[in-house]
Amino acid sequence: MKKNLFEKILSFFVILFFVRAFSALIKPFLPFDLPHVWRQVDTLGVSIRYWLRWTAESELHHPLVPAVLNSMDGYAIMPMEFPLLNLMGAPFFVFGPFLGKVLALLFLVILNFALTWLCYKVWRDKEILGHKVGPAFLLLPVVGISSTFVTKFMPDYLAMILALLGVGLLWERPACDLQSVGRKTWIQALAASLLIMLGMLVKPTAVTVLVLLFMHEGTMFERSKRILWTMVPLIIVALYYTVGLKWIASLQDTSGLYAVEPRPPLASVIDFFSQPKPLFKLIFEDLLFVGSPVLLLCSLPLLESASRKALYWLLGAIFLQLIAIAALDGSHSYVHSYYHIGTAPVVVLSLMFVLRGVTFIQEPMRLRRMKIAVVALFALGSASLMYQNLFFELRSLSARRASRFIWHSEVEALKSGNPDLPWGQGYVFRASRKLAYPNLGILFGEREGSSTSEFGFFLIDEVPSEGCRVIDQSQNVALVRCL
Numbered sequence: 001m002k003k004n005l006f007e008k009i010l011s012f013f014v015i016l017f018f019v020r021a022f023s024a025l026i027k028p029f030l031p032f033d034l035p036h037v038w039r040q041v042d043t044l045g046v047s048i049r050y051w052l053r054w055t056a057e058s059e060l061h062h063p064l065v066p067a068v069l070n071s072m073d074g075y076a077i078m079p080m081e082f083p084l085l086n087l088m089g090a091p092f093f094v095f096g097p098f099l100g101k102v103l104a105l106l107f108l109v110i111l112n113f114a115l116t117w118l119c120y121k122v123w124r125d126k127e128i129l130g131h132k133v134g135p136a137f138l139l140l141p142v143v144g145i146s147s148t149f150v151t152k153f154m155p156d157y158l159a160m161i162l163a164l165l166g167v168g169l170l171w172e173r174p175a176c177d178l179q180s181v182g183r184k185t186w187i188q189a190l191a192a193s194l195l196i197m198l199g200m201l202v203k204p205t206a207v208t209v210l211v212l213l214f215m216h217e218g219t220m221f222e223r224s225k226r227i228l229w230t231m232v233p234l235i236i237v238a239l240y241y242t243v244g245l246k247w248i249a250s251l252q253d254t255s256g257l258y259a260v261e262p263r264p265p266l267a268s269v270i271d272f273f274s275q276p277k278p279l280f281k282l283i284f285e286d287l288l289f290v291g292s293p294v295l296l297l298c299s300l301p302l303l304e305s306a307s308r309k310a311l312y313w314l315l316g317a318i319f320l321q322l323i324a325i326a327a328l329d330g331s332h333s334y335v336h337s338y339y340h341i342g343t344a345p346v347v348v349l350s351l352m353f354v355l356r357g358v359t360f361i362q363e364p365m366r367l368r369r370m371k372i373a374v375v376a377l378f379a380l381g382s383a384s385l386m387y388q389n390l391f392f393e394l395r396s397l398s399a400r401r402a403s404r405f406i407w408h409s410e411v412e413a414l415k416s417g418n419p420d421l422p423w424g425q426g427y428v429f430r431a432s433r434k435l436a437y438p439n440l441g442i443l444f445g446e447r448e449g450s451s452t453s454e455f456g457f458f459l460i461d462e463v464p465s466e467g468c469r470v471i472d473q474s475q476n477v478a479l480v481r482c483l
Helices: 005-024 037-055 083-094 096-124 134-139 146-149 156-170 181-204 205-215 220-228 231-249 267-274 276-286 292-302 305-329 337-361 364-396 408-415 439-444
Strands: 428-431 454-459 468-473 477-482
Touching: 005 096, 005 134, 005 337, 005 364, 037 083, 037 181, 037 439, 083 096, 083 181, 083 305, 096 134, 096 156, 096 408, 134 205, 134 337, 146 337, 146 364, 156 181, 156 337, 181 205, 181 231, 205 220, 205 231, 205 267, 205 305, 205 337, 220 305, 267 305, 267 428, 276 292, 276 337, 292 305, 292 337, 292 364, 337 364, 408 439, 408 468, 408 477, 439 454
Parallel strands: 428 454
Antiparallel strands: 454 477, 468 477
């Protein structure tokens, strides 16, 4: 049977998914790049620190509690998000800092894409607002804010996709019927609760994905039965981010690096909406692609009634999600745009509903060009965003740009040329303070930040002038010995 235009577009979603997956497999072998280099380094640094604590350091305090790599002169246990990703990444550093980083990031990239494909399978025959939605979730690594962070060593995409997968398992009525005694039913519901709990523990902002549960057709009572399965996960997450973090903070001996303190919700919302410029950028650029809200609104007259109504529901859901993140983090979330990654499933649903509504209308000839223009503009916007992501992920492959990065070979040459330094012993090196994150510590696979240690590694233009002398250097990095 000949495919209609919309079916062809859905097939193209699959192609885009695998193209993005292929490009993502290259990224782990390259240096970290924009956006949010510091956040990736911090997250990977906790993984390295786990491995150093377990294998090299003379003292091991609370072996599963997170501690940072830029530990300064303390032990540096740190209250932060639940360290599931950091714990999963730690064992790969048995192969050393470079190969460990490659394997840890490769593991995360494969996990993110595998979970996205599984999410597509779970949702494939399910409907939201009267439309089958599974193929839309193949766009999560391709367009929108989620496409930027699917390849980053950060917990945000993982948290979002775990929550989305859990919601998918809760979607069928038997999975949420509290009177059902079927073993498979209960296992599915418990698995859904576990996935939602893990997603929100890894990043509490994943809670905004739960807005999809309110879009299930049926009575409010039927929806409530599904939502009941999220109550225990919500309570456990709340306990971790209050009681748990308070306990971890009591173990701290260095200043905090992760902002996990609760904020007054109303004041945070007012703060969020009182800054129009970053709000405009978030809505008109970050959530999908540049100018996409204008295109969505211009498409409304072309949509059939059912698709138009569904789009209104989805736009309302996005607004509620923005409010929720605003209440949690205020204008601070503009700096950390990945806090809004929970909007990604709703955004890609909006995109798919518009494409479906536009391509299914029985238009007269005079509207056909408008339909083609809408599809073409969405394709152009998506292609532009994919190019932007690939540019920042792969630009270090360019010989013209390679000199801007510090490469593994440069660091390895310094280590092999100075075997008498205390490599791999849990030693805390002095380090550049121009960077507020352990950029060099990641490359050397060592703790950093001491103000009293004999040895250190610095950027060439930051070598201390008093009491320290350079004992070896490369193009970008110097090893020093201090009195």
